[in-house]
Amino acid sequence: MPAHVFIAEDETSIISLLKYNLEKEGHKVSHSENGEDALKQIKLKHPDLILMDWMLPDLSGVDICKNLKKDKKFNDIPIIMLTAKGEEEDKVKAFETGADDYVTKPFSQKELNARIKSLLRRAKPQSSSDIVEFIDLRIDRVTKRVYRKDKEINLGPTEFKLLDFFIKNPKRVYSREQLLNNVWGENIYVESRTVDVHIRRLRQAINIENTKPLIRTVRSAGYSLES
Amino acid sequence: MPAHVFIAEDETSIISLLKYNLEKEGHKVSHSENGEDALKQIKLKHPDLILMDWMLPDLSGVDICKNLKKDKKFNDIPIIMLTAKGEEEDKVKAFETGADDYVTKPFSQKELNARIKSLLRRAKPQSSSDIVEFIDLRIDRVTKRVYRKDKEINLGPTEFKLLDFFIKNPKRVYSREQLLNNVWGENIYVESRTVDVHIRRLRQAINIENTKPLIRTVRSAGYSLES
DNA sequence: CCCCTTTTTAATCATTTGTTAACTGAGGAA
DNA sequence: TTCCTCAGTTAACAAATGATTAAAAAGGGG
Known part of the structure; x- marks a missing residue:
């Protein structure tokens, strides 16, 4: 290492x-x-x-x-x-x-x-607790699994971390920079557009048959997790 | 204690x-x-x-x-x-x-x-119990034998300890570092890739004619024992 | 000295990631 | 309303990362 x-x-x-x-x-x-x-x-x-x-x-x-x-x-x-x-x-x-x-x-x-x-x-x-839920979304940090409506969802590591971060403060809007700092890490540099891409991947993944979108875009501000 | x-x-x-x-x-x-x-x-x-x-x-x-x-x-x-x-x-x-x-x-x-x-x-x-089971896997800590579907399986010492550790917390995902600390010991230093090799051997050993794989890989996180 | 287990190494394979660029659509100004 | 601009969305792809595998090297014990 x-x-x-x-x-x-x-x-x-x-x-x-x-x-x-x-x-x-x-x-x-x-x-x-x-x-x-x-x-x-x-x-x-x-x-x-x-x-x-x-x-x-x-x-x-x-x-x-x-x-x-x-x-x-x-x-x-x-x-x-x-x-x-x-x-x-x-x-x-x-x-x-x-x-x-x-x-x-x-x-x-x-x-x-x-x-x-x-x-x-x-x-x-x-320190954080093992299982967190939000609406019909459930994420288990111990087994590293994510469910929507009891159906398992497959997420890549980054999408997992992203969702995990969002779910700590639902409804709160985060700018791309905040997301980069908290999900990617302080000293890692990637384009802020990259966040968009991962947001899209996350959206696609958690979007199961006619359920709410859950991730809101706030124009010129960022994204948030909400109903 | x-x-x-x-x-x-x-x-x-x-x-x-x-x-x-x-x-x-x-x-x-x-x-x-x-x-x-x-x-x-x-x-x-x-x-x-x-x-x-x-x-x-x-x-x-x-x-x-x-x-x-x-x-x-x-x-x-x-x-x-x-x-x-x-x-x-x-x-x-x-x-x-x-x-x-x-x-x-x-x-x-x-x-x-x-x-x-x-x-x-x-x-x-x-010490909780001498015989533990998980799905069709049975491990006897006293005689140090492992069975899958009542058929005995031969494991090397390390694979045995590895499986024994996994079975204490089924479904839980452990990182390579956690496995090294708990199976190999805090004071033994081997490459974390070594874990992969033993995981592979364990997988091969417990993989009997068309049964489930039992060991899950969680990319960039580790491994877990589950159905 | 030979056999068995563990560890390391390196090649290969699979998935994820970041980037780019074209596309879409919302909202403001005329 | 229509047009323009800007921000967000989407898809495609190359590069990076991580896991698997096989095979060689290293130990240890009989």
Whole structure:
């Protein structure tokens, strides 16, 4: 699983070693050499995982960790703390501040890779409820099935996500940009016309023998799910 | 969640410490001070979880672990390895031999309890019953046999665990990552494509003369067991 | 050393996706 | 009303993505 890994570390030799190895694994790597900047960049780039030195100039790893963990937007980025060998009590402190794993220098690249993999694939808790309904539409997030009038409907992944998003706030009108941000993702760029196409596909799919259309077009504003 | 914990450890001071703490948590505790005896007792008592010292007189923890993990009847008992501090490479070896978790001495009781809880939670739900059925599929957890339409099916260990996991929550779609975490274990790192291969083998195995396929592929989401 | 299982790899196959461009229709202005 | 313009709709297609499959490589145990 290629991911974006951020390294906060002041020893350049370690940075380049890590960078080399991580890129070989297919990850995208950014880094920063001081705490202040690291925090700023992390918030800007929103990486998938952070390798953080315990000791950093001007803002310690612990502080960054605390800061991130209390911010809803960033508290689910896994953090691996890097510390010098032998500081056993640091381990406890690291976990207390919210680090997800802990590696002592010097570490084997193999082990680090393993831990990274493990953290990256750790299940994200899905908070939303399992089955949602709207009018004669039912969507089951556990079995990934969608029904209209108890008849099963086949949707592609994007149409599924689109409908799933609409159904969270029925009747609310979303602009194409909002849909792109919420369904496709913040940092993915596609033409806004693409939304139209998927709206059409979704409409076709959920349009079963003389039922209501369910998706409303609001001219020059966007789309909404309603009766 | 009270359970039966077995301790294989030769230092009596550690045994009594562990025993005290585990019993305070409500667990039933047995122990043995040498490898030979430990293995015998484990097979006799079939505990819910094992705490095992890496170094034991006359039969090492690794050997016991290997022995148990290749025995269908015992390979699902979670094992936590206990090792002296600083032996980093042992960690890798421990996981390779099939240990489910790894703790270095000295350890905090709090951390150990957390890990025990986590492993028990993962392993427990299967204890509900020894024979489970789904459609025309029957799996016997005691004898480790699988039948389809009363005809016995031969599955490799991984396929067995995979099917066993699926059958706990039929119809539920699991991602490859979830399957890796739950069937292979949190600490084992294989490519997620490997899952596909085992799914295929499982499919082939349970596909007896014109019966339903039973395993559904959900593109970009995962797999599920259903009719 | 041979056999069996697991894992990786790579080729192939199938579906989904994003884009483009032509088409349609609503609504405002004359 | 009629025409014009602009936004939305539709269909077609190429590219990308994801799943399947077979076969080779890697381990592990007897």
